[in-house]
Amino acid sequence: MRPSVLFLLCTAFAASPAFADEDNWSIVREALFEGREIRDGSSFLQLEAPVRALDAAVVPVRIAVDPEHAPRIRTLWLVIDENPAPVAGVFHFFPKSGAPLLETRVRVNAYTDIRAIVEDEKGTLYMASRFVKAAGGCSAPALKDKEVAMARLGKMKFKLTTPFSVGKPAVAKLKIAHPNYTGLQIDQYTRQWIPPDYVTKVEVTFESEPVLEVEGDISLSEDPTFLFGFVPDRPGELRVRVVDSSERVFERSWTLGPAS
Amino acid sequence: MAGARFVFLLLLLGGLPAPASALAVEEVAPGIFVHTGRHEEFTPENRGDLANLVLITGSEAALVVDAGGSRLLGEDWLETVRELTDLPVRYLVLTHHHPDHILGASVFAQAGAILVGHERLSRAIRERGPLYLDNMRRLMGEAAAGTTLAFPTLPVAIGKPLRLDLGGREVELRAFPTAHTDTDLIVFDPMTATLVAGDLLFMERIPVIDGRLLGWIRVLEALESIPARRVVPGHGPASAPFPEAFDAERRYFLWLRDSVRDLIAADVPLSKAVKALPLPPQMHWLLAAPNHGRNVIAAYTELEWE
Numbered sequence: 001m002r003p004s005v006l007f008l009l010c011t012a013f014a015a016s017p018a019f020a021d022e023d024n025w026s027i028v029r030e031a032l033f034e035g036r037e038i039r040d041g042s043s044f045l046q047l048e049a050p051v052r053a054l055d056a057a058v059v060p061v062r063i064a065v066d067p068e069h070a071p072r073i074r075t076l077w078l079v080i081d082e083n084p085a086p087v088a089g090v091f092h093f094f095p096k097s098g099a100p101l102l103e104t105r106v107r108v109n110a111y112t113d114i115r116a117i118v119e120d121e122k123g124t125l126y127m128a129s130r131f132v133k134a135a136g137g138c139s140a141p142a143l144k145d146k147e148v149a150m151a152r153l154g155k156m157k158f159k160l161t162t163p164f165s166v167g168k169p170a171v172a173k174l175k176i177a178h179p180n181y182t183g184l185q186i187d188q189y190t191r192q193w194i195p196p197d198y199v200t201k202v203e204v205t206f207e208s209e210p211v212l213e214v215e216g217d218i219s220l221s222e223d224p225t226f227l228f229g230f231v232p233d234r235p236g237e238l239r240v241r242v243v244d245s246s247e248r249v250f251e252r253s254w255t256l257g258p259a260s
Numbered sequence: 261m262a263g264a265r266f267v268f269l270l271l272l273l274g275g276l277p278a279p280a281s282a283l284a285v286e287e288v289a290p291g292i293f294v295h296t297g298r299h300e301e302f303t304p305e306n307r308g309d310l311a312n313l314v315l316i317t318g319s320e321a322a323l324v325v326d327a328g329g330s331r332l333l334g335e336d337w338l339e340t341v342r343e344l345t346d347l348p349v350r351y352l353v354l355t356h357h358h359p360d361h362i363l364g365a366s367v368f369a370q371a372g373a374i375l376v377g378h379e380r381l382s383r384a385i386r387e388r389g390p391l392y393l394d395n396m397r398r399l400m401g402e403a404a405a406g407t408t409l410a411f412p413t414l415p416v417a418i419g420k421p422l423r424l425d426l427g428g429r430e431v432e433l434r435a436f437p438t439a440h441t442d443t444d445l446i447v448f449d450p451m452t453a454t455l456v457a458g459d460l461l462f463m464e465r466i467p468v469i470d471g472r473l474l475g476w477i478r479v480l481e482a483l484e485s486i487p488a489r490r491v492v493p494g495h496g497p498a499s500a501p502f503p504e505a506f507d508a509e510r511r512y513f514l515w516l517r518d519s520v521r522d523l524i525a526a527d528v529p530l531s532k533a534v535k536a537l538p539l540p541p542q543m544h545w546l547l548a549a550p551n552h553g554r555n556v557i558a559a560y561t562e563l564e565w566e
Contacts, residue, residue, distance in 0.1 A: 048531055054553040058561060060531035103529055105561075136391065145438040145472055146383075157565060161527040173527075175564055187386045194387065223561065227529055 024081045025113065032077060032087070033125060038117060041126025044069040047116045049130045056137030058105045058221045063116045063128075067099035071120035076100060080219055082112035084138055084184060088219035094210045096230050098169040103227035107137030107182070107219050138182050138218065149222070152177040154250035156240060161227070164258050166234055175225040176202065176242055176250075182218040199224050201243040206256075207236040232256060283313070283340040288492065288499035289452035291317040291429065293344055295337065296498050297328075297360065299465045299546045302399040307333045310360040311494055314456050315341050316449060318426025321350035324373065325447055325456050326494075327364035330400060331407040334364020338371060349373045351424055353433060354412060355458025355494060356441045357384035358470070359392040365410040376422070377412035378435040378443040385409055416445055436460070439476035440467070448486055455488035455502060463496025466545035467509050469558040477513050480506055512543055520559040521566070533560050 029038070048062040065073055076091040088107075093100045100118070108114070115129040155177040162171045176199060183196025202214040202224070211230040235257030242250040285293045293315040302308050308329015316323045322345050327334045341349060352368040354377040355361055362385065369375055389409040396404040416422045416435040423430050432448045440459045447456040460479060462468070469476065488502040496505075516537075523533050534553045539545065545552070 050531075050534075052550075054534065054550045055557045058530075058557050060529070062529070062531045103531055105530065136395070145442045145475075146380075147442070148438065148472075152565075159527075177565075185387055185390065190386075225530075225561075225564070 024086060025079070025115070028079055028081070028086050032079075033117075036125055038125040038127045040128075041116075041118060042128045045116060045118060045126055045128040047114070047128040047130050049114050049132050051131070051133065053108055053132055053134035053137075056108050056134035059108045059132065059134055059137065060103065060105050061114060062103040062227075063101070065100045065118070070099065071122070071124070073100045073118045073120055075119045076102060077115075077117040078104075078106070079115040079117065080106060080108060080112055081115070082110040083107065083219050084109060084182075085217045085219050087217060089217065090215040092210075092213040094212075096206055096209050096211045096233075098229045098231040101171065101227065101229040105221035105225055107221055108132055108134035109138040110135055138184055146179070149177070149179045154178070154242065154248065156242070156250070156252045158238070158240070158252070158254050160256065164232060164235070164256055166232060169229050169231050171227060171229055172238075173225070173227050174202075174204070174240060175223060176240075177223055178242075178244060180216075180218065180220055180222045180224060184218070197244065197246055199242055199244050201241075202226070203241040204228070204230075204238065205241075206230060206232060206238045207234065208239075211238075282343060283309075283336055285315070285340060285344065286498040289449070289454045289490065292449065292452060292454055292456075292492075293317075294492055294498035295340065297495060299495065301547075302329060302360070302396060304399075304401045304403040307403040308360055308363060308396065308400060309333050311358075311459075312492060312496070312498070313337055314447075314492055315344060316426065316429070316431060316447070316456075317345045317347055318429035320347065320427025322347040323351040323353060323424060323426055323431060323447075324349055324368060325353045326355055326361040326458070327352060327368055329360035329363050330396065330404055331364060331367060332403060332405065334367035337364055338367050350426070351376050351414075353377070353445065353447055354381060355445050355447075355456075356443045357381055357388060358441065358459065359396060361458070361494070362410075363392065363396060363404075363407050366408045369410040374414050375410060375412040376414040376416065376424075376433065376445075378445045379415040379417045381412050381415070381443045381445075384441070384443045385411055436479045436482070437475055438471040439479040440469070441471045444471070444479070446483070448488065450487070453487060453489040453502075454499070455483070455486055455491040457483070457491050457493055459494035461491060461493035461496070461506060462509055463493045463500060463505060464546055465495040466548050466551045467512065467555070468551055469555045473513060473517055473555075473559045473562055477510075477517065480510055480513070508543070512545070515540070515543070516555060516559050517563070520556065520563050524560065524563055524566075530557065530560055533557070 044066040046064045053059040078088040117127045157175040159173045181197040199216045204212040239253040283295045285295045295313040297311040314325035352373040418435045422433040436444045490499045491502040539552045
């Protein structure tokens with residue numbers, strides 16, 4: 001289910017008295033997983049987030065999977081219960097991903113549980129969660145300099161943070177320039193909603209094979225940034241394709257190989 | 261004129277019942293009066309009295325810099341101004357869009373002042389105003405009563421200083437590229453060589469990066485060429501010698517820039533960066549927690565693009 005559709009569902013349910021007693025997680029859980037069992041994943045699923053966020057619009061969240069004890073993970077959902085768009089992102093992993101690792105930054109709108117739910121190859125769901133104290137991350141534009149943000153739109157920066165070595169897991173960092181405008185502010189002059197404008201999809205491939213796919217929403221911070229793993233089987237080209245809610249498409253590629 | 265005011269304030273200190281409205285002010289240079297704000301966060305008790313507010317008088321008109329953090333405070337500030345001068349308040353200059361500087365502005369607009377600000381100020385207030393009002397109501401309760409937003413009508417463009425004549429006293433307004441915020445504006449009075457720096461200068465209270473660290477460092481360099489002898493910070497004492505007043509802030513920014521660059525080069529992820537960079541003990545700033553951590557995050561996300 002597209003995260004943005006889920007957002008509309010959540011606001012609809014929140015308004016309906018019939019669901020007034022349901023907490024947000026129950027609603028999201030039902031919408032995403034329809035009654036499936038979710039097991040406790042804390043033995044192998046590590047979710048790091050600050051107890052008290054310093055900047056509610058830029059909250060670093062890190063998810064790592066202990067490769068010794070983990071089943072093979074295909075999909076990760078990052079859920080922030082009390083956000084207007086609670087499904088912050090859906091991340092798809094592939095054989096080239098290695099043991100899934102993901103660090104990104106999210107907006108947190110209120111004191112809330114943040115949940116990482118993963119699905120393995122057999123379709124079993126596991127979850128880890130953390131409580132984070134923060135407020136206002138979604139309703140405030142994090143645009144410190146709108147001119148620079150719009151001029152830079154779609155630029156990307158990519159870096160390998162570990163040495164390139166064939167067959168060895170590498171950790172990559174990808175930063176995408178985008179205001180990720182939440183659409184939750186009103187222009188006080190015109191009394192119109194300032195339209196949302198945010199990254200909806202990121203596709204990372206290496207030598208044409210998928211490494212990471214991200215379905216994004218407004219809960220990702222301005223300038224979506226991802227730390228992720230992949231295992232290169234040879235030197236080659238890493239390609240990134242980004243699509244946003246205004247249907248802009250950005251593509252870039254980098255040649256990766258042993259440092260010479 | 262100044263002498264009578266000084267005696268008036270002395271009498272206040274001496275224990276006569278103060279008029280409810282008067283805010284304490286200090287005349288830092290002839291015709292330049294400063295009310296210093298508190299080094300606190302918004303509370304019902306302080307009514308948003310966090311920032312320094314300035315009055316500049318010429319022979320025909322008065323100019324006020326910044327309006328305080330609530331309507332109630334703005335009312336008291338206007339009353340204070342009226343006690344200090346009979347001249348009409350022709351201009352209210354807003355140094356940037358933060359709530360502790362702008363939320364009293366409607367009082368001055370209704371009193372007939374022209375609101376002056378950075379060319380980007382209107383848009384910034386439009387986009388962030390509702391959030392500020394919500395936050396203020398939450399933090400100040402009843403003390404936020406009646407607070408509404410007011411918008412500037414006289415913009416100052418970056419690179420195009422605006423001169424305003426108050427009658428025998430012409431002050432210069434300059435707008436800057438993104439530094440503390442993306443709407444920073446200063447006022448310079450050549451007559452007394454006084455620079456009203458707004459939040460481009462924090463003293464005692466830790467600077468807050470809500471713009472660009474590198475941009476702010478560049479603007480500090482640009483300010484050095486202003487022929488000022490004293491500066492009024494946005495937060496801190498009523499006045500301080502120029503340019504020494506900027507030293508502690510500059511030192512903090514250069515250390516922050518260089519240290520965060522090192523963190524990024526060493527691939528320390530954002531999730532670990534704040535813990536990795538505590539404020540050095542020799543840098544004394546009030547309200548360092550949580551603002552220093554926020555500055556680390558702001559610097560990190562900015563410098564990652566280098």
